[in-house]
Amino acid sequence: MLRTMLLLFYLIVFNFEGQAQVKIKLFSDYSPQSVCVTVTEGRYEILKSNGENLALSKNDRVTITSLNGLLTVKPDSAAGFNDSFIVLKGETGKDVFALVIPGKKLVKRNYSGDLACSAGKRSIVLFNTCPSEDYISGVVVAEGGKQQNIEYYKAQSILARTYMFKYIEDNFGESDYLTDNTDCQVFFGITSDPAILKAVELTRGQVIIDRNKTVIECAFHSNCGGVTCSSGDVWLTHKSYLKSVTDPFCQNSRNAKWEKSISLDRWVNYLKRSGYTGRSDDPSAFSFSGLLRSDNYTIGSFGMPFTRIRTEMHLPSAYFTVNLKGDSIVLNGKGFGHGVGLCQEGAMKMARQGYSYRQIINFYYNGVLIEDISKASILPQLKILLAGYGKGHDNKAKKEVLLPASEGFIVQASR
Numbered sequence: 346m347l348r349t350m351l352l353l354f355y356l357i358v359f360n361f362e363g364q365a366q367v368k369i370k371l372f373s374d375y376s377p378q379s380v381c382v383t384v385t386e387g388r389y390e391i392l393k394s395n396g397e398n399l400a401l402s403k404n405d406r407v408t409i410t411s412l413n414g415l416l417t418v419k420p421d422s423a424a425g426f427n428d429s430f431i432v433l434k435g436e437t438g439k440d441v442f443a444l445v446i447p448g449k450k451l452v453k454r455n456y457s458g459d460l461a462c463s464a465g466k467r468s469i470v471l472f473n474t475c476p477s478e479d480y481i482s483g484v485v486v487a488e489g490g491k492q493q494n495i496e497y498y499k500a501q502s503i504l505a506r507t508y509m510f511k512y513i514e515d516n517f518g519e520s521d522y523l524t525d526n527t528d529c530q531v532f533f534g535i536t537s538d539p540a541i542l543k544a545v546e547l548t549r550g551q552v553i554i555d556r557n558k559t560v561i562e563c564a565f566h567s568n569c570g571g572v573t574c575s576s577g578d579v580w581l582t583h584k585s586y587l588k589s590v591t592d593p594f595c596q597n598s599r600n601a602k603w604e605k606s607i608s609l610d611r612w613v614n615y616l617k618r619s620g621y622t623g624r625s626d627d628p629s630a631f632s633f634s635g636l637l638r639s640d641n642y643t644i645g646s647f648g649m650p651f652t653r654i655r656t657e658m659h660l661p662s663a664y665f666t667v668n669l670k671g672d673s674i675v676l677n678g679k680g681f682g683h684g685v686g687l688c689q690e691g692a693m694k695m696a697r698q699g700y701s702y703r704q705i706i707n708f709y710y711n712g713v714l715i716e717d718i719s720k721a722s723i724l725p726q727l728k729i730l731l732a733g734y735g736k737g738h739d740n741k742a743k744k745e746v747l748l749p750a751s752e753g754f755i756v757q758a759s760r
Contacts, residue, residue: 365477366475366476366477367474367475367477367480367509367523368472368473368474368521368522368523369472369473369480369523369524369532370472371444371456371471371472372446372452372525373525373526374526375446375452375468376465376467377468377469377471378410378411378412378467378468378469379408379411379447379469380408380446380469381406381407381409381444381447382406382407382408382442382443382444382445382460383404383405383406383407383442384402384403384404384405384440384442385404385441385442385443386403386439386440386441387403387435387436387438387439387440387441388400388401388403388436389405389433389440389442390433390436391418391420391431391432391433391434392431392432392433392434393428394428394429394430395428399420399423401420401422405421406420406421407419407420407421407433409431409462409469411464411465411467411468412464414429415427415429415464416428416429416462416463416464418431429463429464430464431461431462432459432460432461432462433459433460433462434459435458435459439457440457440458440459441455441456441457441535442460443455443456444456444471454534455535456475456534456535457475457479457535458473458474458475458476458479459473459475460472460473461473472522475535477509478545478546479535480532481502481505481545482535482538482545483533483534484530485501485505485541485544486533486538486541487531487532488501488565488689489501489541489689491538493693494696495540495543495544495696496696496700496701496702496705497692497693497696497705498540498541498543498544499544499547499702500692500696500702500705500706501544501689502544502548503548503552503702503706504553504563504687504706505530506550506551507552507553507560507563508529508530508563509523510552510560510718510721510723511560512529514560514723551716551718552716552718552721553706553713553714554714554715554716554720554721555585555712555713555714556585556714557722558716558720558721559721560718560723561584561586562587563686564576564587564683564686564687565686565688565689565709566680566682566683566684566685566686566687567600567681567688567690568595568598568599568601568662568682568690568691569680569682570595570601570662570664570678570679570680571593571595571679572589572590572592572664572684573589573685573686573688573709574589574663574683574684574685575588575685576686578638578640578652579663579683579684585711585712586712586713587685587686587710589638590709590711592688592709594690594691594692594694594698595690595694598690598691600661600680600681600690601679601680601690602679603661603662603665603677603679604675604676604677605658605660605676606674606675606676607658607674607676608673608674609628609631609674612631612674615657615658616631616644616647619649619653620649621647623644623646623647630644631644631667631674632667632668632669633666633667634666634667634668635666638664638684639651642667651664651665652683661678661680661681661682662678662680662681662683663683663684664680665679666678686709686710687705687710691709692705692709695708703715
């Protein structure tokens, strides 16, 4: 029982079918004090810290509340109990539960796999361990939207998978989980969308690598406004595959343009707080226009990065002009997001026009390859881990491989 519970502490494991399982911290932006869990598919067992188990069947419901450092667990079909940590462990391999957080705004999401619950100082801490492809399909619907062309979904699936493995490698031995918010990738649970599920399956195991076979940092954003940014212009880290690209596909999309009006006094005060010491008696001097993206907003010898203005003023993008209109400054902007990497609305348009997912990815990422993860240059420990993942692996003979606890992973993979 202890071994089963320990599995929930690792970022990625393998089940006996050789399918990767990833661990995600749920409701990362919330502090839920109470949750309601209902079994919707399969069967579950509640694993208690004292070694006892409690069986749950389809439609069984459990209410879990955190109080004074303990979980109060109240199944509808059995007596309640208190514990500091429990695991809802799926028994069939096709297990799904609904998770509801009560409150003013009711939140309900569906997840596959297992659920670990522990009592935090003021809330319940929840971790879902689920099949990696379930996670990826959930990311695609959360990050990529609904009712899109399957070639776009294939591209977004590969981005989600690439990000997942890049995160695992970069955080190996340091962090043992992903989060479900924008700190990692947005994940609101599983999806039943047939186009997304098909896209994820058809690209199974595929990731984006550079010429050195290194898994890339696959940045993406909503709309670039007609031209993407080089990574070095936004994050000061130059990546050969994240170069500026002129994008004709996104320019008539929903997020292609925006406008924000700010009072002249507020704009001047903002500039002064940012270090501007020049004259303010000629408001026309504050105007700034250009046909192309610029790195800095300049007034005479004063300048500041557009990326800084975007962050501090909470603007949709860092691609905008500054225009004087009466007693106001009007910012006329293009795009939505940081502008680096794949432009989602451009990629959607490309897919509708008949471009393949490979053409879409190669349009936005310079000099990259789309390969099975097994061909990537990764940590030796992950080479062992990935022996049971991807296409064409043999599920007939399985052997458990136990890596040292210090490595942060437990693996069950093909041998």
